[in-house]
Amino acid sequence: MKICQAAFAALFTLGLSACVSLPHPIGTSVGFKNDPALAGLWYGKSDKEDNDAGYYHVLLNADDTMTLVGVAAHTASPEKGGWAVLTATTVVLGGNHYINGREIFEDGKPKDDAIVYSGYYSLSGDVVTIYALDDRKVAAEVKAHHIAGTVTQGRFGQDVVITASAADVDKWLSSPGAPGLFAPLFSLRRVNEPQAPAPLH
Numbered sequence: 316m317k318i319c320q321a322a323f324a325a326l327f328t329l330g331l332s333a334c335v336s337l338p339h340p341i342g343t344s345v346g347f348k349n350d351p352a353l354a355g356l357w358y359g360k361s362d363k364e365d366n367d368a369g370y371y372h373v374l375l376n377a378d379d380t381m382t383l384v385g386v387a388a389h390t391a392s393p394e395k396g397g398w399a400v401l402t403a404t405t406v407v408l409g410g411n412h413y414i415n416g417r418e419i420f421e422d423g424k425p426k427d428d429a430i431v432y433s434g435y436y437s438l439s440g441d442v443v444t445i446y447a448l449d450d451r452k453v454a455a456e457v458k459a460h461h462i463a464g465t466v467t468q469g470r471f472g473q474d475v476v477i478t479a480s481a482a483d484v485d486k487w488l489s490s491p492g493a494p495g496l497f498a499p500l501f502s503l504r505r506v507n508e509p510q511a512p513a514p515l516h
Contacts, residue, residue: 334469335448336476340415341433341488342406343481349375350405350412352438357503371503373403380404383416397422405436409489412436414445435497441505446497450475453496462487 353373360368369387376382383401400420406413415433418426435446454473457464463479477484487493 334472334474335450335453336474337433337484338477338479339481339484340404340431341413342404342408342415342485344485345406345408347379347404347406347415349379349381350407351375353381353405353443355508356506357443358506359501359503370506408485409491409493411488411493412438413488434500435494437494441507442502443505444502445500446494447500448475448496449498453477456487456496 354375355373357371357373358368359371369385371386372384374382374384381403383403384398385401386398399418399422401416401418403414403416405415412435413433414436415431417431420426432447434448437444437446450473453462453464453475454466456462457466457475457477462477462483464475464477466476467474479487488496
């Protein structure tokens, strides 16, 4: 399971680079629990393309999974727009908030791969910011034997493969300093529900 900054960001129509691979979704050893604060409609705009923007509707399911429906708009070239459906889970480890997401439909077509992308997130008012593991910082953790894994030089940076058990990964990411291992990818702003018009008499 990869936490590739390019792939994770592309999952939400944004982009960066470099990869960290985890053996399981974050929180596998403790179980997932939906975060009600994420429910609703969110809006984000890419830093890479001035005209790229997207809306994401987050629905909470009874089985502690979430369904995300994303609609991307490209105002300069409308034909480049699209939509996707993702399934996601969240977990809190030591006070740190994490999210796992997997795309299941893209423009109406099922996605055959089962790749799960994971990250850290923070909420501040009506803004949620998503972060991905930083390959350089995680590589340093592996080399210092703080977490089991391997490090090789990749095309865009260091490719890090974490080989520790799910329980060890969750323990590692429960520490107060764990958010410092992540780099920001993008932010989404909540779209507040407009006030309903007064009924006609």
